[in-house]
Amino acid sequence: MKFVDEFRDPELITRTSDEIRRLADPNRYYRIMEVCGGHTHAIYRFGLKDLLPSNIELIHGPGCPVCVLPMGRIDDGLSVAKQPDVIFAAFGDMMRVPGTQGSPLEHKARGMDVRIVYSPSDALKLAQTNPDKHVMFFAIGFETTAPSTALTLLRAKTQGIHNFSVFCNHVTIIPAIRAILDSPDMRIDAFIGPGHVSTVIGCRPYEWIAKNENKPVAVSGFEPLDILQSIVMVLRQLKADEAKIENQYKRVVPWEGNHAALRAMADVFELRPYFEWRGLGFISQSALRIRESYAEWDAEQRFHVPGVRVTDPKAAQCGEVLKGVLKPHQCKLFGRECTPEHPIGALMVSSEGSCAAYFNYEHRKTAMVTSIASVA
């Protein structure tokens, strides 16, 4: 696969991880946060932690839109779809996320019309091919995905498709990073920036992290060589006592962002005054809602939405894990009450949530290493 395989070249991966070892000061302990859930998933999928020296710790950030979605929002979305002749359409990522009455898939088993779509435009097409039903698209995602939802709403309006609406849960990444940095128990040395969000917002929005917080940022791609090269970049900055924004993912990320995407978003969305993030609490100006001019396609305006607030069980430590303060296995419920099969918190449901990734890919490796060590 072009533009994929080159960045998985084993020899270059070895060379880059050697460079990381050379750069890492043995007297220093590095905590590098990868913001985006997609990076978390890639780190585990490619086994990149195995290649890093023991004094580099990768902290998993809050960039997982499924993980930060409060349970009440899922209940709200499903309550709309409970009405007759409504089709609930969402990405596969949402299908197993539990609401208080069960996940979308569980609702499907009980008779709700639930469809998995790959694209919001597929949801709009569903509306066109099912004129006597209403299709409600449950939208999630950061700025990577929001423009596509925006364009789809634009097309719905232009083409006069009225049996379609969006339940909008889009969130923005900068407030989440700010919440991390403002957290008193935080100590992060550098960031691996979200490469695909940056194809939309560009690199400028991160400049305050370097200027005001004095932390290096490398906006990174998602292949092994991208992530490793980003680590090289921030290590070099830390070594030179620098803090700036670097664009590692140059082949795809424009420094100024994608203006057409930003225009579409501005046209259709506005910022909510505040929004609740699971595990992080209420954050102001951190989420998008549909503008009045598109009210007809806003599920929250078209339908009565209960506005349920569901608090997480006290024992679940999703918030601390989200902020990177705790490792997944340090949560009291991890691997016991909370597993991918019966998740308590959303970090265990989403395949890119730290807990699920750790459970699926990692924790038995740790046990293996421990048992080998105990035999040796």
Added chain:
Amino acid sequence: MCLAIPGQVVELFPDQPNTALIDVVGVRRKVDLGLLQDNLPVKGDWVLIHVGFAMSKISEEDAIDQMRTLRMLGEAEAAMQEVQGYGLEDAANTKAS
């Protein structure tokens, strides 16, 4: 967030200017070009695809540049070691390169 994959534009549709057929090693899908309307791709271009929308054009030049940078990693170090090997220090103290 952010599963996005490189794909090549293999067909454009004159009656649907915002649509392209892209190919990912033999898998094909129509994608929406609306987010690239300021700089529409042509047949043969590579684009990054996320949820059925093209997000960005992929620059082959930047990709090649990146590979070149990566290949040079460690070569500076190796060169340094070689230079040390020719140094005037006691041969016993010099690391063989």
Added chain:
Amino acid sequence: MAHGAGGKASRRLVEGLFAPLLFSSLSEALGDAAHLDFNGTRIAITTDSFVVKPLSFPGGSIGELAVNGTVNDLAVSGAQAEVMVVTYVLEAGLPTPMLEAEVRAMGNAARKAGVTIAGGDTKVVEHGKADSMYITTTGIGRPLQGLKVDPRSVRSGDKILLSGPIGDHGITILLARGELDLEADLRSDTRSVLPLVEALAKAAGPGVRWMRDPTRGGVATSLNELARDCGLGIVLVEEMIPMRDAVRGACELLGLDPLHIANEGQFLAVVAPEYADAALNALSLIAGGQDAQIIGEVREQPSGAVLVTTRYGGSRIVDMLVGDPLPRIC
């Protein structure tokens, strides 16, 4: 629904509910077919139900799956399918040409596999049930000479053999449903693996420890079941796992792991190391076995789990699925 997907939930249903109530002897690990002594004759028997949407897809249809699936379950248990009985559960209103097409497909597949269809039953249910058609086949076969399949005989150092490229069937079905608007030149790999198993038996019989056909839940599920059954670890080498480009592309696009995708014409075998080369060679000489590979080996660790390693030294644990693989965008 998760209980039918072949992964953890399915296993719990079988082990937790069915086995204690129905099966008289739990000492044998649950295999693909039961080998019994019937009045002094050894026979193998298995049954399987087939539910697929759409009924017909590139490379085959439910009829072929129903025959090949049962032939394969018998083959990987070390038996040659001889005779089959069939039940159809049909949805009222199913067009006759559709039914006829499937019956024809079954007949052809049975002839090709050398199996006699001895009889069957048909039931019709209300419109809206049965997704057009469900088929169950029960197959009886004759154990093959020189093969003894038992996960307890697996040892550290044994090699893992895979008969051919993974993911063809599952991705073909996913694309054929039309919901994802993807197209690819892919076909289901449904076929009888008996000729390959027979070749394996001839070349390496004494060294064959275990076999399985990685259907629903994919290679990951089958190997996790083995790891659990034998208490050892399975270590796979990622680059050795054969896969068509289009399967790879679809999996990358949809965020799926090819190791979780269903196959209907492949099998896994664990072979003692001294027989591994002969085994691979024998498969590669048979039509349809040219893509066979040794994809890994059995080790002491990680006990009860499957580890996938890469050439550059990274590794990851790959577990059984909870339910069906779902596309993701994150």
